[in-house]
Structures are given as C-alpha cells and as structure tokens.
Amino acid sequence: MLIGDYKATYAADEAIFRSWPVRYGFAAMVAGLVLLPFAANSFIVFLATQVAIYTVAITGLNILTGYTGLISLGHGALVGVGAYATAILANWLGVPFWVVIPMAVAVTAGVGLMFGLPSLRIRGLYLTIATLAASFIIVFVIEHWGSVTNGDSGITLAPASVFGIDLVSDPQKYALIVPIAVLAVLFAQNLFRTRIGRAFIAIRDSDYSAEIIGVGLTRYKLLAFGLGSAYAGLAGSLWAYNFLALLPTQFELQLSIIFLAALVVGGSARTLGPVFGAVFVILIPEMLKWVFGFLTPFNPTIVEYTAPANTIAYGLLIIVFMIFEPMGLAAIWTRIWRYINLWPFSP
Amino acid sequence: MKVDRRTVLKGTAAVAATSIMGMPAIVQAQSKKWVFAGSSPLTGPFAQAGTTALKDLLDWVEMTNDSGGIAGRPVELIHEDSGYVPTNSLANFKKAMSADEKPIFYSGDSTGFMKLVAPELNRTPVLCGGTSFASDLANPATNPFQYIAGPTYQAMFDILLKHVKDNGGSTVAFVYSDTEFGRDPIEHGRKAAAALGLKVVHEEITKAAGAEVQTHVAQLRRANPDFVIMHGYVTGVWPEIIGTARAFKMETKFLGTFWGMEKVIADAVTAKAGPILDGYAGVLPYRYFYEAKDSPSYSKFFAFKKQKYGDKFPGYVVTWSLQPMFSHELAKNAIEATVNADKEVNAKNLIAALGAIKNWDSGGYMGQPVTVVNHSVPQGRVYSYSAETKLFLPVSDWIVT
Numbered sequence: 001m002l003i004g005d006y007k008a009t010y011a012a013d014e015a016i017f018r019s020w021p022v023r024y025g026f027a028a029m030v031a032g033l034v035l036l037p038f039a040a041n042s043f044i045v046f047l048a049t050q051v052a053i054y055t056v057a058i059t060g061l062n063i064l065t066g067y068t069g070l071i072s073l074g075h076g077a078l079v080g081v082g083a084y085a086t087a088i089l090a091n092w093l094g095v096p097f098w099v100v101i102p103m104a105v106a107v108t109a110g111v112g113l114m115f116g117l118p119s120l121r122i123r124g125l126y127l128t129i130a131t132l133a134a135s136f137i138i139v140f141v142i143e144h145w146g147s148v149t150n151g152d153s154g155i156t157l158a159p160a161s162v163f164g165i166d167l168v169s170d171p172q173k174y175a176l177i178v179p180i181a182v183l184a185v186l187f188a189q190n191l192f193r194t195r196i197g198r199a200f201i202a203i204r205d206s207d208y209s210a211e212i213i214g215v216g217l218t219r220y221k222l223l224a225f226g227l228g229s230a231y232a233g234l235a236g237s238l239w240a241y242n243f244l245a246l247l248p249t250q251f252e253l254q255l256s257i258i259f260l261a262a263l264v265v266g267g268s269a270r271t272l273g274p275v276f277g278a279v280f281v282i283l284i285p286e287m288l289k290w291v292f293g294f295l296t297p298f299n300p301t302i303v304e305y306t307a308p309a310n311t312i313a314y315g316l317l318i319i320v321f322m323i324f325e326p327m328g329l330a331a332i333w334t335r336i337w338r339y340i341n342l343w344p345f346s347p
Numbered sequence: 348m349k350v351d352r353r354t355v356l357k358g359t360a361a362v363a364a365t366s367i368m369g370m371p372a373i374v375q376a377q378s379k380k381w382v383f384a385g386s387s388p389l390t391g392p393f394a395q396a397g398t399t400a401l402k403d404l405l406d407w408v409e410m411t412n413d414s415g416g417i418a419g420r421p422v423e424l425i426h427e428d429s430g431y432v433p434t435n436s437l438a439n440f441k442k443a444m445s446a447d448e449k450p451i452f453y454s455g456d457s458t459g460f461m462k463l464v465a466p467e468l469n470r471t472p473v474l475c476g477g478t479s480f481a482s483d484l485a486n487p488a489t490n491p492f493q494y495i496a497g498p499t500y501q502a503m504f505d506i507l508l509k510h511v512k513d514n515g516g517s518t519v520a521f522v523y524s525d526t527e528f529g530r531d532p533i534e535h536g537r538k539a540a541a542a543l544g545l546k547v548v549h550e551e552i553t554k555a556a557g558a559e560v561q562t563h564v565a566q567l568r569r570a571n572p573d574f575v576i577m578h579g580y581v582t583g584v585w586p587e588i589i590g591t592a593r594a595f596k597m598e599t600k601f602l603g604t605f606w607g608m609e610k611v612i613a614d615a616v617t618a619k620a621g622p623i624l625d626g627y628a629g630v631l632p633y634r635y636f637y638e639a640k641d642s643p644s645y646s647k648f649f650a651f652k653k654q655k656y657g658d659k660f661p662g663y664v665v666t667w668s669l670q671p672m673f674s675h676e677l678a679k680n681a682i683e684a685t686v687n688a689d690k691e692v693n694a695k696n697l698i699a700a701l702g703a704i705k706n707w708d709s710g711g712y713m714g715q716p717v718t719v720v721n722h723s724v725p726q727g728r729v730y731s732y733s734a735e736t737k738l739f740l741p742v743s744d745w746i747v748t
Contacts, residue, residue, distance in 0.1 A: 043445035152527030153483055154462045168470050244466035247459050250434055289427065308390065
C-alpha cells in the first residue's frame with residue numbers, strides 16, 4: 001500500500017517534484033551533469049552524450065508505447081529520418097543548428113504522422129507489424145535515394161556552431177546536447193499533467209472507454225505518433241551533430257529493438273524510465289568490458305567471452321525485469337526516494 | 348667503493364643515456380612503446396573472421412616484439428569487440444583516443460566505421476587502416492589519415508575484367524549484394540568493361556544473405572554470359588549461386604573478389620556440396636599462406652606459429668588474417684620510415700611516410716613491389732580453386748592497376 005502520499009492542495013498533487021528528496025535529487029543530478037565534462041575524460045563525456053541522445057529517443061517511444069499503448073518497431077528509423085533531415089537541411093540551406101533542429105523535428109513528426117495513419121484502423125500486433133514495415137521502408141529510401149541522402153556512402157555535415165565556435169570536441173557537443181535532452185525530458189513530464197497526456201493514458205488503458213468519455217481517438221493517436229516522432233527527430237538531429245557522419249545502417253531495425261528493450265528495463269510510462277533505459281543500454285557493454293579487462297591478466301583468452309556475456313547479460317536482465325520488476329529501474333528508483341522521504345517511518 | 352645517492356643517480360643517468368644513444372632525437376622524447384588500437388568483430392555476422400584474425404594479429408605482434416619491436420620499441424595491441432556495428436567501433440575509437448597513452452595507429456573493422464570516423468580524425472588525427480577496401484576511402488583529399496591495405500574493390504574489378512579479356516571472354520554479368528559493400532565497384536565496373544570492349548549483359552542484385560538463389564540464377568541463365576563477377580558476399584550466397592548454376596548446367600565461369608576467396612569456406616562448401624567450386628576464380632591481393640616458400644614474411648610467421656603452437660597449428664593462416672597483418676606491416680613500415688627520418692611520430696608524418704612507400708619489398712605478401720597510390724596498394728592476382736587439391740592456385744600474373 002502506498003503511504004506518505006498525502007496531498008493537501010491541487011498544486012501539491014500536480015507538482016513535478018513532489019518531495020524534498022526528488023527536488024534535491026534533481027538539483028544534484030543537474031550539478032553532476034554540469035560538472036561531468038570538467039571531471040571526466042572525453043570518452044566518458046562521449047558516452048554521457050550518447051545517453052542523452054538515447055534518452056530523448058526513448059522518451060519519444062515512451063510517449064507512444066508506454067503512455068499511449070501503441071507499440072512501434074519503427075522508432076529507430078524515425079531517428080534516422082531526423083538525423084538525415086538535419087544533415088540534408090544543414091548542407092542544402094547552410095543555416096545554423098538552432099534553425100535546422102526544429103525543421104528536422106517537424107519533418108520527422110510529419111513522416112511519423114504518415115506512418116501513424118494505420119493506427120487508426122489497426123492495433124496491437126498488427127500495428128507493430130505496420131511500424132516494422134515503416135522501419136524497412138525508411139531505411140530503404142535512405143539507402144536508395146542517393147541524389148538526396150548520398151545513399152550507402154553516408155552523409156556528413158558541418159558541426160554546430162555557437163558564436164563562431166564549432167562544436168567539435170566531446171565536451172562542446174555535450175554542452176549542446178545534454179541541456180536539450182534535460183528540457184525534452186521535463187517537457188514529457190509536463191505533458192502527462194495536461195489534457196493531452198491524460199488522453200494518451202486513457203487510450204492506452206482502453207481506447208473504447210476513452211472514446212466513450214469523449215477522447216477523439218483519431219486526433220490523439222495521431223498526436224501521439226506525431227509527438228513520439230518529433231522526439232525521434234530531435235534525437236536524430238542531436239545524433240547528427242554528435243557524430244557529424246551518418247550511415248543508413250545505423251538506423252536499421254536493431255536500433256528500434258534496442259530502444260524498446262531500454263524502455264522495458266528502464267520502465268515504461270515513467271518519465272525517468274527512458275533515462276535509466278538509456279544508461280542501461282549504453283553502459284552495460286562498457287561495464288562488462290571493464291570487468292573482463294580486469295580479469296584478462298588472470299586469463300588472457302577471457303576477452304573472447306566479452307561479447308557473448310554482453311548478449312547474455314542483456315537477455316537475462318530483460319527477463320529478470322519482466323518477472324521481478326515489470327515497472328523497470330525507474331520503479332526501484334522511486335521506491336528508494338520514497339523510503340528516504342518517509343524515513344524514519346519508512347515501511 | 349662507496350655507493351651513495353649521488354653515485355646511484357649518476358649511474359642511472361649513464362645507463363639511461365647509453366640505452367637511448369643511437370635513436371633519433373625526436374623519438375627519444377616520445378613514448379617507450381607503440382600503442383596500436385583497433386576494433387574487431389568478435390561477435391555478429393563476421394565473428395568467425397574477427398576472432399581468427401585477432402588471434403593471428405596478436406601472434407604477429409608477439410613475433411614483432413620478439414624481433415625487437417618497431418624501431419627498437421615494443422608494440423602494445425589494444426583491441427575491442429565491435430560486433431561489426433560501426434557506432435560501437437566509433438565508441439571504441441573514442442575510448443582509445445581518450446586513454447592516457449594514445450595509439451599511434453588505429454585499425455577499423457568496417458567501411459561503415461571508416462566513414463563514421465572520418466570527421467573525428469580531423470580533430471584527433473591518427474594513422475587509420477582497417478579491413479575495408481571501399482573505393483571512397485582511397486582519396487587522400489577526403490580521407491587524409493586513412494589507407495587501404497590492398498586494392499580497392501574498383502581495382503579488384505579492373506583486375507578481374509582484365510582476366511576476362513585475357514581469357515577470351517566477351518560478355519560478363521555482375522551479381523552483387525544490395526549493400527554498400529556490394530554496390531561499391533559496380534558503376535566503375537560498367538565503365539571499365541566498356542573500355543575493355545566487354546559487354547555487361549546482365550546485372551543481378553541479391554540480398555546479402557538468404558537470397559532467392561534459384562530466381563537469380565534463372566535470370567543469369569537467360570543472359571548466359573561468358574563470365575559472372577560476384578561481389579558483396581563473405582560466407583553465403585555466392586556458393587549457392589555457383590551450385591545452382593552448375594545444377595542448371597551453365598557453362599559460365601564465376602569470379603569473385605577478396606571476401607569470397609577464403610579457402611576454408613571453399614573447402615567447407617566442397618565437403619558439403621561436392622566439387623561445385625572447381626574452377627571458381629577470383630582476385631586476391633596477397634599470396635595464400637600455403638605459398639610461404641615465395642614469402643619470407645609468411646615463412647617467419649609459420650616458424651613462429653609452429654614454435655608456439657606445435658602440432659596444434661594447422662599450417663594455414665586464413666586470408667581474413669593476412670589482410671590485417673599486411674595493414675599492420677604497412678603501419679610498421681611508416682613508423683620505421685618516420686623514425687629513420689628523425690621526424691616526430693604523429694599522424695601527419697606517418698600518413699606522409701605511408702603515402703611515399705614506393706617499390707617496397709613486402710616480404711612476399713604481394714608479388715610485385717609495393718607502391719602506395721592514393722593510400723591504397725592497387726595490385727592483385729587471380730587464383731582459381733581446385734576441388735581436387737583444395738587449393739586456390741594462381742592463374743594470372745600479378746596485376747598492378
């Protein structure tokens with residue numbers, strides 16, 4: 001039973017940071033993010049930037065799948081749309097990143113809406129298959145529309161520039177990408193305190209019931225696809241400015257599956273779920289490499305088992321979470337903070 | 348003799364000074380070992396090739412260090428798995444370049460990585476080789492720090508088309524996978540065929556794996572070319588195409604490029620499906636390892652392996668290993684040339700030294716003296732497989748394009 005959740009005002013009920021540990025925890029996290037580039041080497045900063053990009057992408061998937069119940073296997077390809085739209089628009093128009101990023105987001109939202117149209121007629125497994133088809137179609141178009149996307153050869157773009165300074169080093173790119181990611185997560189948190197967010201949740205819980213109580217399914221399902229795709233477009237845009245070179249193969253089905261797995265482990269329908277999911281998929285391989293690297297002096301051939309161990313660890317963790325903590329890492333995190341908040345009266 | 352602190356310090360200084368005498372001054376200021384880093388596909392679709400090649404590469408490093416290292420300094424090899432995912436390789440690269448001891452050479456494991464890393468190399472330059480033969484990379488203007496340890500796929504097509512012409516062929520078909528790898532040399536191949544007076548009568552695009560082979564072969568049968576050049580495959584599709592064509596009684600001769608030329612795969616196909624690959628030919632930039640009598644480098648590696656593994660060493664090193672070994676030989680050559688010129692060992696000087704390699708005796712890896720052109724080594728020889736001897740045997744001279 002949930003205890004210690006007493007609210008005396010509507011404002012308290014709607015607050016983003018509902019308790020002091022959450023408030024201070026968020027402040028500590030922001031401080032940590034600010035200090036990280038000064039304390040860590042460029043590889044750690046690179047990984048943190050990747051976590052931020054994945055967080056934005058998975059947040060988009062969370063809106064679509066976690067909150068609205070529309071499972072998508074095309075999310076990785078939509079990130080590709082955002083990335084390619086960024087590179088193409090930047091190369092064609094030569095406009096700065098702060099103009100390109102919203103344009104790429106709009107393009108991706110439009111593409112996402114188009115592929116979301118089947119959701120008006122089908123759902124569940126059939127919709128999943130439709131989004132799977134979208135994934136293949138998008139990657140095929142990127143690969144074969146060579147005159148625009150440069151096809152298999154990939155595409156490059158100039159780095160984002162702020163006051164004439166090109167953002168090429170890892171700390172510079174981190175400084176651009178991480179604040180945008182934090183704002184994107186906060187926007188998502190706010191979204192579910194609004195009419196739109198609650199409509200999404202109503203559709204997920206029962207679309208028939210939602211329609212009966214006045215939620216327009218056409219509008220809100222398409223809106224969910226549009227918003228989820230916009231997040232994918234934003235992630236793609238940040239991806240483009242982080243890597244500065246893109247290949248179609250980066251956005252194949254595997255990326256969508258990674259996003260979905262991250263959402264399951266991180267915790268769907270929770271704001272922090274995508275953050276934990278992104279940390280999980282980016283850091284687990286590195287942690288395993290570190291462990292095996294530590295063991296190498298004792299057994300030089302153990303490095304051969306790093307990769308299988310990686311796959312096994314992914315699989316096992318997903319199974320463990322599905323069985324023991326279907327709400328994901330975010331739920332464990334919430335319980336820890338609740339315990340701290342109620343201490344010394346914690347259950 | 349009284350040994351005090353001052354004596355010890357003087358003695359230590361004298362030993363240090365003596366040990367570094369004879370080394371060019373600029374090198375004395377640099378690291379005491381050469382750090383080589385790289386990514387390998389230890390998992391994923393090319394895990395078999397990646398794990399085998401890494402083991403051989405580690406032996407190559409051990410052998411090199413046993414022989415005194417490079418310019419008197421040992422090599423340390425740092426390798427990580429990429430799963431053949433370019434983004435993973437890029438992360439590995441970032442990790443290597445952010446380490447305290449930065450590598451002076453990085454070995455990539457895919458064309459995708461070589462393209463993704465290009466912008467990074469502008470910021471953190473390092474000599475960069477790899478397993479890719481992608482034609483785009485043989486361009487010092489766009490890829491100033493990258494090189495190819497052999498001919499590009501386009502150069503391989505040139506060699507094969509010359510072979511077709513020399514063997515009386517007049518029509519040719521291209522069969523290639525619907526991938527960047529597969530499409531790389533096709534447009535160039537059309538032009539090269541036309542220049543040689545050969546007619547490209549058909550092109551068949553297939554999946555890289557799990558292709559509908561019978562449908563593709565039916566199309567080839569209708570076109571009935573003298574030769575078919577297959578490209579863009581490693582272990583699959585190409586043997587099935589040849590097997591199906593043989594079942595259809597096609598007389599067409601089949602040719603392949605580097606990744607379709609591994610004896611281990613050809614032997615496995617022969618053991619499973621019979622002598623369908625008999626007469627299959629293709630281009631290889633390096634000698635096969637069983638030609639060690641013509642290669643002092645191979646003989647030395649053979650002796651090293653035999654001493655280390657005894658009877659466990661089967662006496663054969665796969666072509667997948669020869670390629671990265673030759674890539675590292677080129678890097679070694681560039682380091683030695685830079686050190687001997689008393690220049691700082693950095694990416695700019697190393698790639699300049701590598702680009703200046705001319706008429707170098709590679710110790711038998713290649714049949715002709717090695718001259719680097721546009722950061723690639725455009726030479727190769729056509730070998731044909733014999734199902735009876737289970738060997739690829741040369742059917743052409745070494746061809747420099």
